[in-house]
Amino acid sequence: MKEKMVLYFPPTVTEQPFIYYLIKDFNLLVNILKADINPRMEGRLVVEIGGEKADFAAGLDFLQGRGVKAFPLEQEIIWVEERCTQCGACTVICPAGALHLDRVTMQISFSGDKCVVCEHCIKACPSRAMEARF
Amino acid sequence: MVKKTIEEINAKIKAGKAVVVTAEELIPMVKEQGVAETAQNVDVVTTGTFGPMCSSGAFFNLGHPKPRIKMAKVLLNGVEAYTGVAAVDVYLGATQIPETDPANKNFPGEFNYGGGHVLEDLVKGKEVLLEATAYGTDCYPRKKLEKMIRLDELPQAILFNPRNAYQNYNVAVNLSDRTLYTYMGILKPNLGNANYSSAGQLSPLFNDPYYRVTGPGTKIFLGGGVGFVSWNGTQHNPGAPRDAHGVPTAPAGTLAVIGDLKQMSPRWLRGVSFLGYGVSLMVGLGVPIPVIDEDMIRCAAVSDSEIFAPVVDYSESYPQGLGEVLTTVSYAELRSGEINVNGKKVPAAPLSSYYGARQIAQILKEWIMDGKFLLTAPAFNIPLAGGISDYQGLVFSDSDPARGCHNA
């Protein structure tokens, strides 16, 4: 099985090599999609974990036992239409063609199914009309 | 030759008989009926623009507490307002960021909140935290004030934007190999995209290129309410190069505008954030153009394929002030979503909302057709090229012949 997960690390554990243990002791494949540590030294990793079902469950138990919170990734990008000014600035930023400007009506539309959740639009939208939700 | 005075047009508006069209609707009409017949039939052409306009802000009279205060430093939701005017008068600029904002220390800064957002919050009716400090005088003894304020409680709030409605603007591109974060948005390396910011054929000053009917005293749509042109704007550059039709091919005229903030709507005043650059305010603005003669129709019928903008490199030419133009492209090409620069196809994106501009022209048209909005003539004309300034002398001349929009 293969699943995208979000892992939250409290400040006390951010320096421990969890990923190494997951690979070595639980025989899992771990692909890091996104990593950041906030100013309070809490870490957040978005990973794709693959392996046998039993190993997967054991790996998650191990993480949770060490204070790491693990959730399945259900992030999606939301277009908040009432904040959107229909400017069109996002259309050259989105790499997936999920934000489209109709050249006749000059209105923007958002196709969630095309979105690859790269998050580029979130900071590029001047009106902050694009939001990430989990 | 058709000639109409503003009084005649206003009489028609009051009688509910005025024919009003948007600058976009006018284009096919002139193609079908010709200039003379359209000038006969149409009384007013409405324009609109809705884009980020950094040179914007508002004067507030914050009202005197008891005891009184002469405010020396004022923060509105943490954003500083200028206090170098009378005791409780302040000016809040759209691009001001909070002192606590890390700005570009962590490049590119996000600039999530600033002056433009405070203005939007106020017109939304939200409460805003006012923090004022003072040194104290015999007449103004108070030294500190902290309270929540709402726009409707303030004695006065006047939007006054020293430079709006730019007549044409640069198309920004990036020739370097790193991403640029500018007031023209994010510019990807190696001509990755081209950003522009004008409503083109709908934009006010493209439809009155010689400022014949747009000047101090012209009543306009401003931020969803009614405002006035108060002067030419800062950086007003009527001497910019023009094509054979008189349409500037580089940034040219600008307008200073004023209006009652309390009438305005958060739909048409929007705080915006430019990654790595700062904050600004999107302003909705629309100017009605009275059809005083055939020339006015000829000017207002200009279409996106006849308006050209300079493409400028924002990695070198713009920041260094070199003034180099890579090429010029029409607004029709820009609006198609792709332009050609140095033989390369470059995706183009607007920062100014054409959809919003179209709505503003439509709203203004409805106001006029409903008889709610009468037109005013400018008290005098703002300067044309050659430094001719109608406000230099005591006598304001009538519109001079140089302002004609002759079909070359």
Ligand code: SF4
């Ligand atoms: S950049 Fe933001 S405001 Fe502009 S069209 Fe895209 S989503 Fe809407």
Ligand code: SF4
């Ligand atoms: S998250 Fe990325 S792919 Fe999705 S809409 Fe935004 S820019 Fe496009």
